[in-house]
Amino acid sequence: MLSQTEENYLKALFYLTSENADKSEAGTNELAATLNVKPATANDMLKKLKEKKLVNYERYGKISLTNSGKKQAIDIVRKHRLWETFLYEKLEFTWDEVHEVAEQLEHIHSPKLIEKLEKFLNYPEFDPHGDAIPNAKGELKVQARKTLSEMAVGKTCKLIAVKDNSASFLQYVMKVGLGLSSKIKVISRQDFDGTLEIEVNGKKSVVSQKFADNLFVV
Amino acid sequence: MLSQTEENYLKALFYLTSENADKSEAGTNELAATLNVKPATANDMLKKLKEKKLVNYERYGKISLTNSGKKQAIDIVRKHRLWETFLYEKLEFTWDEVHEVAEQLEHIHSPKLIEKLEKFLNYPEFDPHGDAIPNAKGELKVQARKTLSEMAVGKTCKLIAVKDNSASFLQYVMKVGLGLSSKIKVISRQDFDGTLEIEVNGKKSVVSQKFADNLFVV
DNA sequence: ATATTTTGTTAGGTTAATCTAACTTTATAT
DNA sequence: ATATAAAGTTAGATTAACCTAACAAAATAT
Secondary structure: OOOOHHHHHHHHHHHHOOOOOOOEEEEEHHHHHHHHHHHHHHHHHHHHHHOOOOOOOOOOOOEEEEEHHHHHHHHHHHHHHHHHHHHHHOOOOOOOOOOHHHHHHHOOOHHHHHHHHHHHHOOOOOOOOEEEOOOOOOOOOOOOOHHHOOOOOOOOEEEEEEOOOOOHHHHHHHOOOOOOEEEEEEEEOOOOOOOEEEEEEEEEEEHHHHHHHHHEEE | OHHHHHHHHHHHHHHHHOOOOOOOOOHHHHHHHHHOOOOOOOOOHHHHHHHOEEEOOOOOEEEEOOOHHHHHHHHHHHHHHHHHEEEEEEEEOOOOOHHHHHHHHHOOOHHHHHHHHHHHOOOOOOOOOOOEEOOOOOOOOOOOOHHHHHHHOEEEEEEEEEOOOOHHHHHHHHHHOOOOOOEEEEEEEOOOOOOEEEEEEEEEEEEHHHHHHEEOOO
């Protein structure tokens, strides 16, 4: 069984090697920085994980996860996202509070627990951040949810959910004339700070990137 | 912040020093045996916990928890029992499955999580084993509960809790056909060793005093 | 009252995960 | 094309939690 530390290295490698489609390998320093350890420490662990056949690694070479390593990493991500969903849906944590606690909960070892938790949550597809939750086989059937801030200028989209549930944010959302299923047209974007000009039911508004980050759209 | 290991030592000491009213101190070997470590290991840890003012300890002397140590121990017990309740009530774990997973969950550090979990469970008073759950202030209303071994021959009683929650004991309990709220009739007692003949749902069994000592009834 | 057993302690060693400092290899820039 | 910078590695220490083996103190049994 893997230690929490080993699990964290696998998870970090998973994220580093799947940030973009074009990137599937990572470096020692990069990994070390992600985990807030020194490169020497990461280097030791890489040797250990190579020994356990969880990473592909050669001296001075790039690092990637083996199939086995990837499988384990995805399982940790799955646990993390299910716990985040639990905290958000059942315990009324706000979306920005869930991550920290899930970082701990993801290391609980009990397949039965995760199976039952997933059932209890009614097999959710997305976590509170809009990221897709892998199923028990490690398959990701859906894409992560898009936020308004990712929409191209000129496109029209539909609001399907909000990330933040705070009163202040929701009041702001209403003030802009938005509700679930509202059609939103992106009129322009400021490259400098991501500020958007949008149109909802014929009403134009200017909103910050931070605001747009909190709206899930299709 | 305490490590999981330190927390486990405090918890073990809490149980060892509060098993009976007459016993409020424990020994090194006893503690080591409880935690499945060697006495030398426990001895090292005792020095460390003394340094942190969590235990009262002098060379060759008996061990007890300080107020601070006791407070922390109770908090771990509280978390353990709340998690057991969650697993049992919400995730449909059976009462003999909850302990093992709660042993992991009790070490999650997040006051907010426990606060919200307790609220979600509607401030339960007892865990699935019938043990009282300390409140956020560490207060525990201990009620004098009879054990099956104290019941008079011919009387019928109801199982409300178990004292021991090791897997082997719990499996034995189930084998005899017992569950929470089971009606138990005491048919006979051997004066020599306290062995009891009991009847549960029409099924007769012979159980040891040690076994009966671990069942709380009303 | 003393020998024996039980209990507790110490010294010294191991492993996992971390560090610093020095070194080597690879990449970059002129 | 080679000097410099960046990235990666190694060696040697440290800390927490564990171990074994040897020893010391306390309890017990005759």
